[in-house]
Amino acid sequence: MTTLADGEWHRLHPASPLLRGGLFIVAILGFIISNLRERLIDFFFHVPTYGDDPIDELFRRGAVGWALLGVVVILVVILVAFYLSWRMHTFRVSGEVVEVRSGLVFRSNRRARLDRIQGVNIVRPFIPRLFGAAKLEVSVAGQDANVHLAYLGSAAADALRRDILHLASGARAAAALPSDAAPDAAAEGEDWVEHAGTRAAGSALGPSLGSAIGTAAGGIAGGIGGFATDRAHEFFAPELDPDAAPPESVVRIPPGRLIGSVIFSGFTVFVLIAIAVLIWSVSAGGSGWLLIAIFPGLIGSLSFYVNRFTKSLRYSIAGTPDGVRVGFGLLSVSNETLPPGRIHAVRVSQPLIWRPFGWWQVRINTAGHSTNKGAAGEAHTTTLPVGTLADVARVLELILPGFDSDSGSENGREKLLVDHGVRSPGGDDGYTNAPRRAAWLRPFSWRRTGFTVAADTVLLRRGFVSRELTLVPLARLQSIAIEQGPIQRMLRLAKLRVHTVAGPVVATLPVIDVREGERLFERLSAGAISSARADTSHHWADPGHPLNRAMPDRPAQTLAPAAEAAL
Template sequence: MTTTPQEPVTAEAEPRRRLHPLSPILHGAKSIAVVVAALSWQTLSQVGLERFAIVVLVLALGVVIFSLVGWLTTGYHVVGRELRISDGLIWRRNRAIPLERLQAVELRRPLLAQLTGLAELRLEVVGGGKTEAPLAYLTVRDAAALRERLLALAGRTQAGEAQAGAGAQAAATGAPTLEHPLLRVENRDLVISQLLTPQAIFLPLGIAFVVMQFVLEAQWTFIGIASTVTAMAGVLLQPVRRVLQDWDFRLARDPGGRLVVRYGLLETRSQVVPLNRVQSIGATWPLLWRGHKWLHLRLDIAGYAGEPGGDNKRSDRLLPVGDFATARALVWDVLPGVDLATLATSPPPARARWLHPFALRYLGAGLTPEVFVSRWGLLTRELSLVPYARLQSVRVVQGPLQRRLGLATVYADTAGGRAGQARDRDLAEAWALAEQLAVRARLARA
């Protein structure tokens, strides 16, 4: 079989491109909002409305000029199998991102970007603690076409490049791509699921306590009222944020077999994930959801940075809320051959009850032909599925109490940052399990 060598791509073959001309305005608008928020009402009362407006105007002008300079000095182009990005005026920075390290590409549209028809492209790469190359902003058509092109080059196969090239051409011409829908979460179920959280359940009790304190005290200071309102807002922030993020959640398969995830209300997101980049799948059954027989699924993707300070540092959504039958079908689709209903696990030995007096019956681990399975949790029950081909290392760890009891924990580490774990196994069983995992990982990769 003979192959025709491809012509090398040089930097001169593609000129350096700039972001959309409206990018400085959008960047400036966010910075101006932060500046205005930083200026307190006390500053307004001290300097007066006219001077306050002049200060804001001068600062806004400076922010816009700074953003404009940044736009003029920022550019990107594709050279071979690298995305090269250059920026900076005084300190020039040039980055070359090898596309074989590409794990996922996300197309984000914050509210201002939606109003102006723009989008932000974010690349997640192996080993990245944060988003490697956020390109903000491009038109939606250009962002979609660039995403398809980068994924095609990251695939490193002629068939994959042909499929993704067709998708890029469709995105560039505005033609719809042929996607196979997998799932659409009802917004009603999403809202109810977030009402069934500890924050929402105990909020009425908190309000009743505040009302009783107000009645008994008869008077409250401004600081007391502000502190109470701030505390209540903080309690509600997480479920409200989750509803806004997961609104209109949809899953689909593109012609190249990749997973397409779309969600968001105020900020819409569209993420394309090659299934061979999935490191593990996690399932969680929260206590308050069990009455509806609901659970949620997450994907762990190598290099996916998530939101700074968020709870999804290296994971992404697969199913925000759904029943077991839906979750079972999704797991089978992402990990062919893995049936969520037939995963068998074995518990730790009885002497592990000294470490887990109440939750021992919910601990378990098992080996299936495709994945390493581990489960744990008393109130919130969790399940982890790690394909053998994604294992990076296997560890056997013993704490001081485990040594006294002859127990050990086996960790199966992946590039996604999470590890499957068989907790508190008999020491001989732990070493045998670690050896089996290492052997199966080598066979799966081969």
């Protein structure tokens, strides 16, 4: 028996070309049907039709047969091209890399080193989801460096993600499997995976065609019923696998809060301004050009709200043995696993319009950037679309291992620092704040501008209208910069910036006392070096890793013998 992570070349789901390029075929069929609509009505209902269209012209010229032959030839060419592209699109997962070869005319070869993996994302679009297929994306540090496997069987994608993360973790555990396991059936693209007694077929079409032909009518009906049952189970299954993560998400977003966060947003302010301008223009008797320019955009804004709402439904976040699993989506679902140590910066923010409700948002910076959209239709950097401070504390415990925010722990200081960082107006609260003279440059926010260091993490607090707290683990720190302009020099102030990988989180303090900035510069420089030397997050399966010490009772991670041999 083998797995998809045995170091051998495998093919994708046989229906992958159709799922990737099916819209093209649908467009052709739609064009044909739309032109045959009158002929179909005449054939079934004997209603005479009139008018000139391409089909009438073909009938007059007697070229219907040639037209049908041309359509058949085109469809055959498309099917042959799809088949050849599927044959030439192969992948393999070894103990070092995930490699994909593709291309019919122009060949490409893409590799992702396991020790550079930043996350593994599984996306289940609505149509492929109906057929039990999923797209697996391996996110790697760098621009346009991700590896895509579209599509795999849904169960096979989950199993392959576990194997990829297991291989990347540095673990070397193996589990003995029954000797009478099924023989290798990886030939001709038919990949069968066995994980803990669960069969995951590379094809989502249930029983093979040959066995279906050999069964009786009742057996065929049972196979179709089983296929429908399996698809329904997958469609309504919880986003978090109970075998890989706790059955309950640590954070739940009520639909009312989700709707409110979408309505009370900056986009709504823009829409209200556009409506006000439109009403003023109409009441003032102005020309209709403004109505033509704005009204279609207002109609399109409805789809914006619907997309943001549906993409954030069924939000879930939980800790797994291989990192943090974040999932969301109603019809098209997505879930990503972020291994330990891959989060370079965290920002907790609260727009002014959310302040009366006590809502907050958490976003992160990672070295890899998924090409798929995440919660609220944004990039996969939004870890918590909207939540309370209690939700923020739970999320921080997951995405920053070792940063303890439990008030009952010995290091309950971290909880107070987070609380003061997001809510305190400033003062003696554990932060080193900007001096009073900084009010010349930041008259409203200078009291809240400050920093502190705790649990090998630097915390930067800023913002008056929109409150922000940025957390950067010292082991992920790239560099530090202190800048000082002529006005800041006169006021003995400076600007501090902590550089991380590119992303939505910008770790900066606009004003800070120059002496405090120099001391922080030295402290962070030394702390970053010592933290990087002690960092073992790239081998998170090591029993000494903080994640494992925090989860002593978690199930052991195992691979099939063939995958273990690939190491």
